[in-house]
Amino acid sequence: MSEVRVPILMYHAVATDPNDATRALSVTPDAFARQMAVIDGLGLTPVTTADLAARWRTGRRPLPPRPVLVTFDDGYEGVHRHALPVLAKHGFPATLFVSTGWLRGAYDTGGGLDRMLDWDQVRQLADAGVEIGGHSHSHPQLDQLDDDALRFELTRCRDIVAGELGALPVSFAYPYGYSSRRVRQEVRATGYAQALAVGNGLARRHQGPYALRRVTVRRSTGLEEFERLVEGRAIARTFARDRALTKGYAMVRRARQVRRKATRTRV
Numbered sequence: 001m002s003e004v005r006v007p008i009l010m011y012h013a014v015a016t017d018p019n020d021a022t023r024a025l026s027v028t029p030d031a032f033a034r035q036m037a038v039i040d041g042l043g044l045t046p047v048t049t050a051d052l053a054a055r056w057r058t059g060r061r062p063l064p065p066r067p068v069l070v071t072f073d074d075g076y077e078g079v080h081r082h083a084l085p086v087l088a089k090h091g092f093p094a095t096l097f098v099s100t101g102w103l104r105g106a107y108d109t110g111g112g113l114d115r116m117l118d119w120d121q122v123r124q125l126a127d128a129g130v131e132i133g134g135h136s137h138s139h140p141q142l143d144q145l146d147d148d149a150l151r152f153e154l155t156r157c158r159d160i161v162a163g164e165l166g167a168l169p170v171s172f173a174y175p176y177g178y179s180s181r182r183v184r185q186e187v188r189a190t191g192y193a194q195a196l197a198v199g200n201g202l203a204r205r206h207q208g209p210y211a212l213r214r215v216t217v218r219r220s221t222g223l224e225e226f227e228r229l230v231e232g233r234a235i236a237r238t239f240a241r242d243r244a245l246t247k248g249y250a251m252v253r254r255a256r257q258v259r260r261k262a263t264r265t266r267v
Contacts, residue, residue, distance in 0.1 A: 053194035133171035200239035
């Protein structure tokens with residue numbers, strides 16, 4: 001039997017008039033509603049990140065028919081204002097990964113790119129069946145941090161979510177999708193049971209619980225393209241340019257890491 005491939009959709013802002021910083025990775029409320037109707041019409045079964053990973057980890061429960069994940073990064077207010085009513089209409093679960101220092105409230109560092117959720121809204125989302133996961137505290141490139149800064153970003157996020165919601169978050173998403181073996185090990189040590197990257201490919205069990213791939217949904221994603229994504233068709237062709245850019249930038253990032261290690265060694 002061939003390995004199950006699961007589309008994990010990565011959303012950011014859901015907004016009618018987003019600012020320039022979030023526009024490209026936003027979707028309109030109408031587009032989001034139409035996309036969820038496509039999922040419903042195709043008979044797909046949305047699950048949370050925790051549910052997918054737990055089923056794959058233990059093997060005790062089979063996946064539901066035609067699983068799909070709806071995930072949101074950062075914590076934009078439109079997830080509550082626009083996405084939640086649509087998810088509730090269809091009875092869909094989802095996962096929201098919050099950057100705790102970007103949300104409005106006591107821990108706000110002022111880094112949020114647009115109108116962000118506050119903690120009352122996050123609690124309402126959780127009460128409605130949205131899994132709340134971690135996305136670091138200040139949304140840095142985690143693989144570029146030293147060990148102490150990395151540990152702070154992960155534990156600060158974990159502790160704030162636990163304090164606000166009364167339960168430790170078990171799922172994590174890497175800011176910008178960037179990770180490394182060191183980052184993945186620290187994510188695991190912090191207590192997260194699974195983590196999502198980007199990769200713009202379908203998730204498979206063999207990727208391991210700390211490197212599951214997602215596909216990006218953005219403002220330019222039309223309905224026909226969206227249907228191809230959730231059905232797992234033409235993924236490589238759709239994201240060919242993204243992958244080429246990612247590969248080139250990965251080489252630059254590795255060179256930076258080597259230089260930093262060399263500098264620390266000399267010091």
